[in-house]
Amino acid sequence: MSDRLPPDSSAGLSGRLAGLLDRVGSRGEYREPSSDPSDPAVEFRDVSKRFGPVTALDGIDCRFDRGGIHGVVGPNGSGKTTLFEVLLRLRRPTSGTVTAPPPAAIGYSFQEPQFYPNLTAGENLSVFTRLHGDVDPEWRRSVTERLRLDRVRHQRAAALSGGFRKKLDVAIAFVSRPELLVLDEPLAGIDRLSRERVIELIVEHAQGGGTVLVSSHDREHVDPILDSSLALYDGRVGRPE
Ligand SMILES: Nc1ncnc2c1ncn2[C@@H]1O[C@H](COP(=O)(O)OP(=O)(O)OP(=O)(O)O)[C@@H](O)[C@H]1O
Numbered sequence: 001m002s003d004r005l006p007p008d009s010s011a012g013l014s015g016r017l018a019g020l021l022d023r024v025g026s027r028g029e030y031r032e033p034s035s036d037p038s039d040p041a042v043e044f045r046d047v048s049k050r051f052g053p054v055t056a057l058d059g060i061d062c063r064f065d066r067g068g069i070h071g072v073v074g075p076n077g078s079g080k081t082t083l084f085e086v087l088l089r090l091r092r093p094t095s096g097t098v099t100a101p102p103p104a105a106i107g108y109s110f111q112e113p114q115f116y117p118n119l120t121a122g123e124n125l126s127v128f129t130r131l132h133g134d135v136d137p138e139w140r141r142s143v144t145e146r147l148r149l150d151r152v153r154h155q156r157a158a159a160l161s162g163g164f165r166k167k168l169d170v171a172i173a174f175v176s177r178p179e180l181l182v183l184d185e186p187l188a189g190i191d192r193l194s195r196e197r198v199i200e201l202i203v204e205h206a207q208g209g210g211t212v213l214v215s216s217h218d219r220e221h222v223d224p225i226l227d228s229s230l231a232l233y234d235g236r237v238g239r240p241e
Pocket residue numbers: 051054055056074075076077078079080081082083
């Protein structure tokens with residue numbers, strides 16, 4: 001077993017042993033945010049995450065206010081993805097306390113896609129729409145059209161081009177209108193028009209009261225919409241890029 005939700009249970013004995021050792025050493029705690037809208041949507045208190053000898057997060061303290069667009073920036077390997085995975089409870093922190101909505105209230109798009117590769121783009125959107133039950137069909141249509149996914153709805157997700165795969169994954173994150181959206185490099189590999197559409201969707205989400213956490217190396221396009229920015233460097237908060 002691993003502390004990462006396994007895509008399948010076929011990890012070998014050494015993998016399971018490594019995962020077990022990691023779990024044994026993971027004592028971080030989770031709390032749910034209060035109902036007071038002035039409290040932050042997400043808060044990390046002295047959160048560390050170690051992978052064996054590697055310290056990916058080193059005593060992180062940060063908070064992200066509700067209804068804002070918050071950037072998480074930093075060079076490669078600074079801990080952005082690990083911070084998001086810990087927040088989503090995909091990885092357990094080694095120590096510290098994370099306050100965050102339950103995973104069901106979080107939409108996300110990571111560098112590894114969440115969709116089902118053998119289903120078509122349209123089937124994927126239907127599956128995720130059904131999972132969330134109360135998705136407004138007009139909203140689903142609007143997201144799909146804005147990202148031009150209607151053109152590829154009959155194609156298998158695995159056979160889509162890199163840009164369309166990214167857009168399908170981002171659309172899945174948006175479709176349920178979650179209270180918190182976590183987007184790791186949502187603009188990577190997509191064309192200019194789609195980039196503008198994704199930016200537009202992020203802004204609309206926050207205007208509607210949702211909270212967005214976004215990491216992107218495309219600072220030129222993302223920085224102008226940010227309400228706050230958290231700089232990570234070597235797993236610590238602080239040094240800007
Ligand atoms: N499963 C893992 N096992 C071991 N080390 C890991 C694991 N995941 C991440 N790390 C290490 O943790 C550190 C932070 O990695 P992370 O992927 O969080 O950085 P990042 O800021 O998202 O980088 P990038 O911009 O390249 O995506 C790196 O040193 C990385 O090698």
